[in-house]
Amino acid sequence: MKPNTLLRRAFPPAAAIALFFLAWExxxxxxxxxEFILPRPSVAIAAxxxxxxxxxxxxxxxxxxxxxGLGLAIAAGTLIGxxxxxxxxxxxxxxxxxxxxxxxxxxxxxxxxxxxxxxxxLPAVLIAFLISFFPIAVNVATxxxxxxxxxxxxLRSLGASKLDLFAKVGFPRALPYFFASLKVAVTLxxxxxxxxxxxxxxxxxxxxxxxxxxxxxxPLVFAGLIVVALMGIALYAAFAILERRVxxxxxR
Amino acid sequence: MERSQPCVxxxxxxxxxxxxxxxxxxxxxxxSLSIAQGEFVAIAGPSGCGKTxxxxxxxxxxxxxxxxxxxxxxxxxGPQKNxxxxxxxxxLLPWRSALENVLLPLEVVAPHRxxxxxxxxxxxxxxxxxxxxxxxxxxANKPPYQLSGGMQQRVSLCRALIHEPEILLLDExxxxxxxxxxxxxxxxxxxxxxxxxxxxxxxxxxxxxAVFLANTVYVMSKRPGRLVHMTHIDLPRPRTLEQMFHTQxxxxxxxxxxxxxxxxx
Numbered sequence: 016m017k018p019n020t021l022l023r024r025a026f027p028p029a030a031a032i033a034l035f036f037l038a039w040e041x042x043x044x045x046x047x048x049x050e051f052i053l054p055r056p057s058v059a060i061a062a063x064x065x066x067x068x069x070x071x072x073x074x075x076x077x078x079x080x081x082x083x084g085l086g087l088a089i090a091a092g093t094l095i096g097x098x099x100x101x102x103x104x105x106x107x108x109x110x111x112x113x114x115x116x117x118x119x120x121x122x123x124x125x126x127x128x129x130x131x132x133x134x135x136x137l138p139a140v141l142i143a144f145l146i147s148f149f150p151i152a153v154n155v156a157t158x159x160x161x162x163x164x165x166x167x168x169x170l171r172s173l174g175a176s177k178l179d180l181f182a183k184v185g186f187p188r189a190l191p192y193f194f195a196s197l198k199v200a201v202t203l204x205x206x207x208x209x210x211x212x213x214x215x216x217x218x219x220x221x222x223x224x225x226x227x228x229x230x231x232x233x234p235l236v237f238a239g240l241i242v243v244a245l246m247g248i249a250l251y252a253a254f255a256i257l258e259r260r261v262x263x264x265x266x267r
Numbered sequence: 268m269e270r271s272q273p274c275v276x277x278x279x280x281x282x283x284x285x286x287x288x289x290x291x292x293x294x295x296x297x298x299s300l301s302i303a304q305g306e307f308v309a310i311a312g313p314s315g316c317g318k319t320x321x322x323x324x325x326x327x328x329x330x331x332x333x334x335x336x337x338x339x340x341x342x343x344x345g346p347q348k349n350x351x352x353x354x355x356x357x358x359l360l361p362w363r364s365a366l367e368n369v370l371l372p373l374e375v376v377a378p379h380r381x382x383x384x385x386x387x388x389x390x391x392x393x394x395x396x397x398x399x400x401x402x403x404x405x406x407a408n409k410p411p412y413q414l415s416g417g418m419q420q421r422v423s424l425c426r427a428l429i430h431e432p433e434i435l436l437l438d439e440x441x442x443x444x445x446x447x448x449x450x451x452x453x454x455x456x457x458x459x460x461x462x463x464x465x466x467x468x469x470x471x472x473x474x475x476x477a478v479f480l481a482n483t484v485y486v487m488s489k490r491p492g493r494l495v496h497m498t499h500i501d502l503p504r505p506r507t508l509e510q511m512f513h514t515q516x517x518x519x520x521x522x523x524x525x526x527x528x529x530x531x532x
Contacts, residue, residue, distance in 0.1 A: 170371075171326075172347060172352050173430070174375070174376055183360075183371065264361050
């Protein structure tokens, strides 16, 4: 991409974010909102710079648990998605169970995981995994289940095995669905990690926000929220770029 | 054409299946047919008469309810490897270039799949040659969406032929194209067949297409599908579009048209 087009593409979202912060700032000033209730973004950003040495290790911890959870979700989601996408029987058998699991509020599982695994990294990884698994599995299944029957006939009439069918058609065809789900899953995985850290960790952005709020340091809480949001945007953008490269054919 | 040992034979084939509403559908009933090696057969009939079913049975994609399908004297008991298929929808893989689409069968079908890497150059040259034969030189590296419907269908024909199948099964391959492109592709298919001389079964509802391309045209009745009429087309090859306006040609079309009229009522 030429620098010029990159600039033109990056400008609208950057402007929207700037306007959002401006409205927030001016709104707080205009209505004289107490810093304890809602700090102005400039105050939250100042808090970030004040505490950045403490924020970064926590941010990296959250990023780590999110990525490990997401990685597990990609592996398991692709596998389960491929299975239920191929087999109508497995689909019928497993789908209600998947929906049931997905309907459980993940926050409600945090105390259970604390009992099982104690406080630490593992509950955060597991919550991130559980929350981001479902959209990946469903999308991969859709991509594979909607392979055109004629295409299946072409390959079967060549003596293709199920594995051939998956490698040559099912998998590449599911990729656009997979990337679409990945963009949803990555933001969800952050939600999962932070939710778990709020109650069941002594590290991570979530934990830092709990400590900050118990000290009534609301600007630091908001600094934490902004950092999580920025990491979410960064990962989303990374997957979007990867998507453009890998499945360019789907975006002509 | 000499009548050698039949390459494809259907012996009293019937196919029933249970439809979505639970009722039994009689798709084919008592169909017998024998096709010689290298013959070009067209099957014409009203829509929904089970024409496509015959192709799937020959390809071994579904089993018969009664009767037998034989290829080279051996009963069909599962997906065949020496057939090529093309459909109304070109079904190209959108993530592959035209050339890569043509190569697909060689990556899958034995024995080619085992030497695909070592002989990739040779296979690519073969695919290029086919693409040239259908008038697509210079389009090998284009993705399908940059090709017109007619071009995509040409690629689909190349894909059906790249592994040099003994039998080519065509399911209304030109039905979705405009009249000019369709007639152009009749010529393309004819020259492919004249070059390869494989056995072809073409399913169509276009009678001029059937007469233009085939040695033998069968007419099927509506459901349950039976073969009710057979005509040998005695026109010299290569046939030209100009011939379609000769009385000899139109007489054939007229005769078949009347037969279909009889079975539709």
